[in-house]
Amino acid sequence: MAKFFLFCILLILCWPLALLALVLYPLVWLVLLPFRIVGIAVGGVLELIGALFYLPVRMLRAI
Numbered sequence: 923m924a925k926f927f928l929f930c931i932l933l934i935l936c937w938p939l940a941l942l943a944l945v946l947y948p949l950v951w952l953v954l955l956p957f958r959i960v961g962i963a964v965g966g967v968l969e970l971i972g973a974l975f976y977l978p979v980r981m982l983r984a985i
Contacts, residue, residue: 929943929944
């Protein structure tokens with residue numbers, strides 16, 4: 923909701939810039955999408971490595 927209000931204020935103050943932002947936002951989102959996917963994959967790998975390191979400790983605590 924805050925983004926919408928900021929966009930409305932920008933539209934009132936400088937409508938060409940607001941229209942440019944409206945057109946460029948989907949393009950920027952598409953460009954950044956692969957980085958988001960890589961971030962999710964790297965996060966998953968790091969969680970897997972952490973789980974493998976903590977597995978012996980968890981097994982010892984269960985005994």
